[in-house]
Amino acid sequence: xxxxxxxxxxxxxxxxxxxxxxxxxxxxxxxxxxxxxxxxxxxxxxxxxxxxxxxxxxxxxxxxxxxxxxxxxxxxxxxxxxxxxxxxxxxxxxxxxxxxxxxxxxxxxxxxxxxxxxxxxxxxxxxxxxxxxxxxxxxxxxxxxxxxxxxxxxxxxxxx
Amino acid sequence: xxxxxxxxxxxxxxxxxxxxxxxxxxxxxxxxxxxxxxxxxxxxxxxxxxxxxxxxxxxxxxxxxxxxxxxxxxxxxxxxxxxxxxxxxxxxxxxxxxxxxxxxxxxxxxxxxxxxxxxxxxxxxxxxxxxxxxxxxxxxxxxxxxxxxxxxxxxxxxxxxxxxxxxxxxxxxxxxxxxxxxxxxxxxxxxxxxxxxxxxxxxxxxxxxxxxxxxxxxxxxxxxxxxxxxxxxxxxxxxxxxxxxxxxxxxxxxxxxxxxxxxxxxxxxxxxxxxxxxxxxxxxxxxxxxxxxxxxxxxxxxxxxxxxxxxxxxxxxxxxxxxxxxxxxxxxxxxxxxxxxxxxxxxxxxxxxxxxxxxxxxxxxxxxxxxxxxxxxxxxxxxxxxxxxxxxxxxxxxxxxxxxxxxxxxxxxxxxxxxxxxxxxxxxxxxxxxxxxxxxxxxxxxxxxxxxxxxxxxxxxxxxxxxxxxxxxxxxxxxxxxxxxxxxxxxxxxxxxxxxxxxxxxxxxxxxxxxxxxxxxxxxxxxxxxxxxxxxxxxxxxxxxxxxxxxxxxxxxxxxxxxxxxxxxx
Numbered sequence: 001x002x003x004x005x006x007x008x009x010x011x012x013x014x015x016x017x018x019x020x021x022x023x024x025x026x027x028x029x030x031x032x033x034x035x036x037x038x039x040x041x042x043x044x045x046x047x048x049x050x051x052x053x054x055x056x057x058x059x060x061x062x063x064x065x066x067x068x069x070x071x072x073x074x075x076x077x078x079x080x081x082x083x084x085x086x087x088x089x090x091x092x093x094x095x096x097x098x099x100x101x102x103x104x105x106x107x108x109x110x111x112x113x114x115x116x117x118x119x120x121x122x123x124x125x126x127x128x129x130x131x132x133x134x135x136x137x138x139x140x141x142x143x144x145x146x147x148x149x150x151x152x153x154x155x156x157x158x159x160x
Numbered sequence: 161x162x163x164x165x166x167x168x169x170x171x172x173x174x175x176x177x178x179x180x181x182x183x184x185x186x187x188x189x190x191x192x193x194x195x196x197x198x199x200x201x202x203x204x205x206x207x208x209x210x211x212x213x214x215x216x217x218x219x220x221x222x223x224x225x226x227x228x229x230x231x232x233x234x235x236x237x238x239x240x241x242x243x244x245x246x247x248x249x250x251x252x253x254x255x256x257x258x259x260x261x262x263x264x265x266x267x268x269x270x271x272x273x274x275x276x277x278x279x280x281x282x283x284x285x286x287x288x289x290x291x292x293x294x295x296x297x298x299x300x301x302x303x304x305x306x307x308x309x310x311x312x313x314x315x316x317x318x319x320x321x322x323x324x325x326x327x328x329x330x331x332x333x334x335x336x337x338x339x340x341x342x343x344x345x346x347x348x349x350x351x352x353x354x355x356x357x358x359x360x361x362x363x364x365x366x367x368x369x370x371x372x373x374x375x376x377x378x379x380x381x382x383x384x385x386x387x388x389x390x391x392x393x394x395x396x397x398x399x400x401x402x403x404x405x406x407x408x409x410x411x412x413x414x415x416x417x418x419x420x421x422x423x424x425x426x427x428x429x430x431x432x433x434x435x436x437x438x439x440x441x442x443x444x445x446x447x448x449x450x451x452x453x454x455x456x457x458x459x460x461x462x463x464x465x466x467x468x469x470x471x472x473x474x475x476x477x478x479x480x481x482x483x484x485x486x487x488x489x490x491x492x493x494x495x496x497x498x499x500x501x502x503x504x505x506x507x508x509x510x511x512x513x514x515x516x517x518x519x520x521x522x523x524x525x526x527x528x529x530x531x532x533x534x535x536x537x538x539x540x541x542x543x544x545x546x547x548x549x550x551x552x553x554x555x556x557x558x559x560x561x562x563x564x565x566x567x568x569x570x571x572x573x574x575x576x577x578x579x580x581x582x583x584x585x586x587x588x589x590x591x592x593x594x595x596x597x598x599x600x601x602x603x604x605x606x607x608x609x610x611x612x613x614x615x616x617x618x619x620x621x622x623x624x625x626x627x628x629x630x631x632x633x634x635x636x637x638x639x640x641x642x643x644x645x646x647x648x649x650x651x652x653x654x655x656x657x658x659x660x661x662x663x664x665x666x667x668x669x670x671x672x673x674x675x676x677x678x679x680x681x682x683x684x685x686x687x688x689x690x691x692x693x694x695x696x697x698x699x700x701x702x703x704x705x706x707x708x709x710x711x712x713x714x715x716x717x718x719x720x721x722x723x724x725x726x727x728x729x730x
Contacts (some may be wrong), residue, residue, distance in 0.1 A: 010349065017289060025291055043279040055476060067293050067314065071349045 003057045004083055006155050007046040007064060008072040010089070011037055015069045017045060022067065028052060028060050030130070030153030032085070047083075047154045049129075059144065074118055078155050087132045088121045092143030096136035102142060111134045118120075169340055170622030174302035175200040175333040177471040178266065178326075179208045181309035184341060187237050189598050191224040194242025197281060199726035200270030200333035204240075213627050214599065216619040217231050218245050220591035223617065226261045226323075227592030230358055231388070231553060232599040233323070235262040242268045243281030245290065246327070251585060253323045254292040258382060258582030259407065263323035271331040272300055285327050293540035294322030297423050300329070303337035310342055319352025320471040321384060348643035352487070354472075358502050360485045360493045364442065364466040367483060371464065373513045374400045377423070379452075379494040380407030381445015381489050382468060382579070388412070389442065397500055399507040401517045403431040405452040407581040408445070410571025410592055420521060421570075423454045425717045426563035432715065434517055440464040441691070445489045448479040449582070455722045491720020505536035527730040531711050534684055537564040537636060540705055543628075543684060544606070544634060545569055547691045552576065552604040553596045557589035557613030559641035561635075563713040565608045587616030593631040594624055604695055606632045610663055612641040616651040618667075624700035632694045633702045638709040639663045646712050680704045 011141050016035060023030050031049040038045050052061060057075060064073045076083070093099055099121055106113055111125035125135055129152060135145065172180070178201055182190070189211045194202040203211045215221040218240040222499070225236030237457055240249045242355040251715045256263045270279040286296050295315045297308035305328065312324040314568040314619075337351040364413075368374055376395055382388070391411060395402050395418050402412045406427075412419050421428035423435045435441075436516045441463060446452065467474075468489045475484040530538045541564055548554075550572040556562040556579040578596065580588035593607040615637055645659040671678030675698050681687040687705060694701035714729040 014286070014290075017287070021291060055480075059473070059477055062475075062477075066473045068347060068350045068473070 001053060001058060003050050003052070004076040004078055004152060005048045005050065005061065006074050006076050006154055006156070007048065008038070009044050009046055009072055010069040011042055013045045015044070016046075016118050018067055018069060019048075019064065023050075024062070026059075026063060028056065032149070034151040034153050036153070040145065042119060047152050050150050056114060059091065061141065074156075076154055081156050083128060083152050084126050085132060085152045086124070086126045086150040087145060088148045089125070089136070090102070090120055090146040091123060091139055092120055092145055093118070094143065102139065105135065105138055107121055108157075111135070114124050120159050166509040171336055171338050173334055173336050174299070174305045175204050176207075176303065177305040177307060177339045178247060178328065179204040179210060180334070180339075180521045181306045181341060181361045182210060182237065183208060185309065185313045188233065188729055190237045190239055191228070191638055192362045193218050193241070193245060195245045195281070196626050197235050197242035197270060197330050198239060198245075198333070200330065200569070201266070201268070201328070207212065208540065211473050213623060213629075215591070215600075216622050217251050217617065219250035219587070220617045220620045220623070222249040222265060223255065223585075223588050223591035224595035224620075224623075225263050225265070226252060226256045226588070227555060227595030228501070228599045229256070229262040229321070229595070230259075231591070231596040233262070233317070234372070235264045235313055236595055237264050237266065237378060240265070240267050241281065242270055243283045244286070246283050246285035250289060250292065253289055253325065255580050255583045255588055256323040257292045257294065257584040257600075259580065259709070260321050260380065262316045262456050264316050264318030265323060266311075267325065267327045269298065269327045269329040269332070273331070275329065279636075285325065289325045292323070293325045295324040296327065297329040297703070298329070301337065302332050302335040302338065304340055305332065306341045307345065311345060311347060313556050315347070315350065325649075333593070338655065344476050347624075353403065354486055355416060356487055356495050360483050360695070362499055362511055363483045363490060364468075364485055365496055365499050367440060367443050367464055367466055368398060368400070368442060373437060373439040374398070375434060376400050376402045376422070376714055377441050377443045377446060378404045378408040378411040378436070379444055379446025380405065382408055382525060383409035383575050384577065385398040385445065385470070387490035390490055390497060392416075393497045394442075394493060394500065397497065397506050399510065399514055401434055403427075403435055403686075405446050405449070406566055406579065406582075409455065409566060410574055410577040411581070413572050413574060414570035417518070417571050420517070425454070425719070426713050426715065428524070428567060429528055429715045429726065429728065430521045432726050433524075434719065435521055436722070436724045438463060442466045442468070442694045444493070445470070447474050447477065453479075453723065454717050454725075455720060482510040485529045509668075522599050529709065532709055535682070535705065535707050537561070537707065537711060538568040539684065540636060540687060540707070541565060541608070542569040542607070543586040543687055544691060547603060547695070548606060549686070550576070552606060553578070553593070553600060555579065555589040555593045555596060555607045555608065557609040558584045559610040560638070560646065561608055561610040561613075562712050564636065565584050565711070567613070569608065571598070586613040587682070588615060590631075590633055591620045591623075594620055594629050597629050597631050603690045604632065606634050609633050609643055611635055611637040611639055611667065612668070617662075618670065619705060620703075621671060621676050621700060622638060622698070623676040630698050631650065633700070635702060636707050637667065637702050637704050638707050638711070640709045643713070645709065649712070650716075667704040671700075675699075675700040678704065680706070702715055
């Protein structure tokens, strides 16, 4: 089971270490993690995606909640949540048509094109991890030179 | 010192603020060892009423604070300097964490500007201790010290207790600031209390009432929350047999007709047997550790489990439960007793289950084979029980003697038996006994020890003698790392590697060299006299009792097997 966890934490040094250490010491896995300060500078929002069965995810939530520096820990229902990840791909250009093809592909996924050079170009794509991976598959034949991904950021929809 | 009477602000150094804050917490004793980075706080001992108890190793200081904390249920305090002083207390902190003992450890640190520069005696103790503390503070300015102490004590002693580290850079100790000592404060992410769970308490009661073969499993949480009367009330009302974990040993009087003693790897035969036959267990304040339950899966399928714990993360961690009651177990048990009295009549007649339980207990009392010699472990520990007043505090070291204590030393007065059960730290028992004696100077305190474990912290004899803390160290001396030797005999075809201690040192002479009393007891008569002498002496006493190095601890549930596969003496 893929789970999205949303944590409101104290915006203090060392909290990221405590959270990630909990995963390591109790034999859980972090699939992705993103952290940023909230509108209130006293808090940060962490979004963690993880993989585990229902029991493991329940235990992860409890162990995170037990940390004194976590204010709120919630498992988000992905169907009631807006979740996105930012990715940047650097893709090789070998043939004359490549840049046009990649441009089309990027457009189909709602991506933006940057830094078009003779031998490579970049695509910025904000989407769900599934969509990013689908784009990656299609871009692979051109030759992917580099990828950077941020991990998921997520918020539950109002009234959900 | 400038005092602003309007705002109750005082200007003082961080070190002075630390000691003032400790006094406000009611601290009367600190166990510790000074060094370069904590000298400013040590200097304050000259100007306050807190007694400093010098130890010969920082690990022992932490164990003393731990023993003090478990007995007094208030955080014990230990001091260590930076670098190696701080790393030396780590084992003590981890021990307290594993057994949920309240403790506040205060370490010196290099000055703020030196942090991260690999300075002399710098260690990143916050980073190292983080996995084994309940919380850690490192005040970066002097003004932060009072709040760190207040919050640290609050966190250490509430909810599921545990150790808190306060790491204070040297310049934070010496710098002056206007101090306020907060009475009220808020820790947003910490909720040690929850409202009583009435719905699940009622479900638990119904499940217990409908069970045919119920058993109560009392864990260490029962002792931490002092739920002795409540446990006894519910057991007697429903006439349910009580087993304990090793950490819960003595949560229930072990001479009570319903008591079966501890379950587990070296549990009582009758306790393990009944545990495997039960159909419903009321588990109170336990984490279902592997040492207690073995491979639980083999019989859990037909077992309904009611799990009560103050820590919500324990529910479902090691064991799936039928009903969970989260909250202080004493408060929850009170609710359950009240509900019971409304719902049911007190049981007065023994049912078939209880008859079977009592027969099982009687059978094993009669038929468990013991060491045939005069100085067998069972005889020695029963002699100690016979002569030791019931209110005495007993600690143990870690090893064979510890498990013999579990098997043969009955705890009569609840909450008088303490051991390093989670981390299994050799060397814990003696310094913990010293801490216990400081917390309760009016009762005898005995460390049931083995030679291997005692050797790890025997230099605490200096503390016991010089600080006039007369505890008794009761050494079952087989001149062997006995538990390891037993495993080598059992699992490694008697290939005995690294276990022979070759009668070194002589513990009587060792005791005497520290100015303590050393007595060797080689017969039951000598043992009788030695215990009586130790109890009537006002100096620390080591009783050295040579025993057979081949004596095994039995019954034994081998690791990775079920309680039903218990190995018995042949």
